[in-house]
Amino acid sequence: MLILDRVSKTYPNGVHALGGVSLDVKLGEIVAVIGGSGCGKSTLLRAIGGLDAPSEGAILLDGEQILAPHEKIGIIFQEPRLLPWLKVADNVGFGLGDRPKAERAARVADALKRVGLADKAAVWPRELSGGQAQRVAIARALVPRPQVLLLDEPFSALDAFTRADLQDHLLDLWADAKPTLILVTHDVDEAIVLADRVMVMCPRPGRTFDEIGVDLPRPRDRQSAAFDFVKRCVLAALDRSLNRAVTGAQDEPKVEAGAALWW
Amino acid sequence: MFLGAMTAVAQGTTDEGRPTQERAAGNRWSKLTRPALGLLLPVTLAVIWEIVVRMGWASGRLAPPPTVIFATFVELVRTGDLQRNTLVTLARVAAGFGIGVAVATMLGAAAGYSPLVRRLLDPSLQALRAIPSIAWVPLFILWLGIFEASKITLIAVGVFFPVYLGLMGAIQSVDRKLVEVGRAFRLSDIEMVRRILLPAVLPAYMISLRSGLGLGWMFVVAAELMGASEGLGYLLIDGQQLGKPAEIVAAIVAFAIVGKVTDWLIVLAAAPFLRWEDVVRSE
Numbered sequence: 001m002l003i004l005d006r007v008s009k010t011y012p013n014g015v016h017a018l019g020g021v022s023l024d025v026k027l028g029e030i031v032a033v034i035g036g037s038g039c040g041k042s043t044l045l046r047a048i049g050g051l052d053a054p055s056e057g058a059i060l061l062d063g064e065q066i067l068a069p070h071e072k073i074g075i076i077f078q079e080p081r082l083l084p085w086l087k088v089a090d091n092v093g094f095g096l097g098d099r100p101k102a103e104r105a106a107r108v109a110d111a112l113k114r115v116g117l118a119d120k121a122a123v124w125p126r127e128l129s130g131g132q133a134q135r136v137a138i139a140r141a142l143v144p145r146p147q148v149l150l151l152d153e154p155f156s157a158l159d160a161f162t163r164a165d166l167q168d169h170l171l172d173l174w175a176d177a178k179p180t181l182i183l184v185t186h187d188v189d190e191a192i193v194l195a196d197r198v199m200v201m202c203p204r205p206g207r208t209f210d211e212i213g214v215d216l217p218r219p220r221d222r223q224s225a226a227f228d229f230v231k232r233c234v235l236a237a238l239d240r241s242l243n244r245a246v247t248g249a250q251d252e253p254k255v256e257a258g259a260a261l262w263w
Numbered sequence: 264m265f266l267g268a269m270t271a272v273a274q275g276t277t278d279e280g281r282p283t284q285e286r287a288a289g290n291r292w293s294k295l296t297r298p299a300l301g302l303l304l305p306v307t308l309a310v311i312w313e314i315v316v317r318m319g320w321a322s323g324r325l326a327p328p329p330t331v332i333f334a335t336f337v338e339l340v341r342t343g344d345l346q347r348n349t350l351v352t353l354a355r356v357a358a359g360f361g362i363g364v365a366v367a368t369m370l371g372a373a374a375g376y377s378p379l380v381r382r383l384l385d386p387s388l389q390a391l392r393a394i395p396s397i398a399w400v401p402l403f404i405l406w407l408g409i410f411e412a413s414k415i416t417l418i419a420v421g422v423f424f425p426v427y428l429g430l431m432g433a434i435q436s437v438d439r440k441l442v443e444v445g446r447a448f449r450l451s452d453i454e455m456v457r458r459i460l461l462p463a464v465l466p467a468y469m470i471s472l473r474s475g476l477g478l479g480w481m482f483v484v485a486a487e488l489m490g491a492s493e494g495l496g497y498l499l500i501d502g503q504q505l506g507k508p509a510e511i512v513a514a515i516v517a518f519a520i521v522g523k524v525t526d527w528l529i530v531l532a533a534a535p536f537l538r539w540e541d542v543v544r545s546e
């Protein structure tokens with residue numbers, strides 16, 4: 001169980017990035033965090049990852065307060081951030097430095113097979129495509145078997161086809177050990193394909209605006225009416241989060257216009 | 264020089280994954296022809312000069328033809344003069360390079376890692392750097408005498424600055440995002456240095472070592488020209504005072520050879536750690 005208790009963050013330069021975000025995430029739940037730029041979603045993720053401590057409030061994982069990076073919490077960044085001087089296999093095994101060599105090798109080989117890159121183990125990161133590199137980054141984050149996996153716009157730098165492919169792949173990997181996933185994204189489709197719950201944030205300071213449950217069976221059909229319905233709800237919430245004056249106006253043309261504006 | 268060495272390293276790594284035999288053959292061909300092309304100009308000039316002197320169009324007394332230089336070179340090797348003087352010079356460069364690199368690495372690492380040290384140290388060192396290092400010579404001679412100590416100090420000073428600046432800059436420009444990966448995986452400070460900073464800094468550090476060594480060779484000449492009883496620089500002076508230009512050129516050739524060989528040794532020593540850098544270039 002991951003609990004965020006009124007998490008606030010004010011940067012030394014006075015920017016009030018987060019204004020008291022509270023969130024309870026059950027083990028194995030997938031939460032997508034979505035919102036316009038500057039709404040503090042990355043700040044929130046970095047706080048959960050222990051990379052930037054919150055100024056106020058607390059983050060608790062199974063009752064333990066997170067103040068620094070924690071072994072049960074893994075993170076995947078927007079860029080693969082592979083270490084260019086390590087071969088792919090060594091990059092995947094980066095977080096297993098303290099384990100015996102044989103165990104490390106076995107787990108790395110297993111993870112690489114799981115992401116479909118077993119043949120790339122002895123290759124330098126530079127020789128990978130963008131999608132392959134991000135898959136290696138996913139393997140690297142999953143290999144220490146985190147209980148919570150944080151993803152900061154992990155697929156935003158990839159083309160649409162690779163992105164959809166990797167989204168399915170991520171769900172597949174998630175099904176192995178069912179860790180908690182917290183995914184920051186600006187892609188509404190991605191949020192709805194992956195998440196059990198979409199948290200819409202609004203800016204200045206960043207806080208929770210709305211939460212939308214996505215109660216659709218997996219695998220989710222991006223073309224289905226139910227998917228479309230949830231998408232409209234999320235888009236409407238996003239629209240309202242950015243134009244706070246027009247609350248309540250939820251007729252359809254308005255939503256479509258807002259969606260276009262938001263993009 | 265640096266680019267040439269890089270392609271040499273790159274060529275060393277192309278042994279795996281060549282798709283066709285044909286391409287390998289083409290590669291071997293260009294491997295032979297490319298250096299040969301570079302030799303064309305100097306060899307032609309040397310041959311022309313040889314002919315000019317042989318035909319009596321020029322005396323060649325002050326600019327000896329290649330055969331005379333070669334004969335002098337062989338004679339110097341036969342008497343053992345060249346080896347002895349080369350070893351003396353090499354020992355000076357080695358000592359100066361060692362001291363310069365050691366001090367520069369410590370200070371450069373400290374200044375790159377800690378902003379406080381950088382603010383304390385860097386302005387003074389930058390001010391010192393503005394002084395042409397040869398200007399220190401009279402002072403070094405007053406302080407340290409005219410023998411080895413002042414020479415080695417001068418070389419060490421020459422080596423120091425490129426290495427210090429290179430290492431400090433490299434540490435400061437380490438990708439913050441990779442450091443964050445290290446943090447996310449909870450590396451200790453020592454592990455962070457060993458697993459992230461050191462490999463990230465190594466390519467730039469190697470370049471700075473090579474330019475440091477280049478300056479070391481430059482400064483050993485300066486030091487030996489200003490008074491030495493042995494060393495390659497002494498051969499230069501000796502050749503000038505006794506009017507033996509062939510000896511001067513032979514010493515210059517010896518400088519070129521040892522300079523290139525020592526530079527190549529650094530490249531060779533670093534190559535296994537930098538192979539990841541050349542992946543793209545070797546394609």
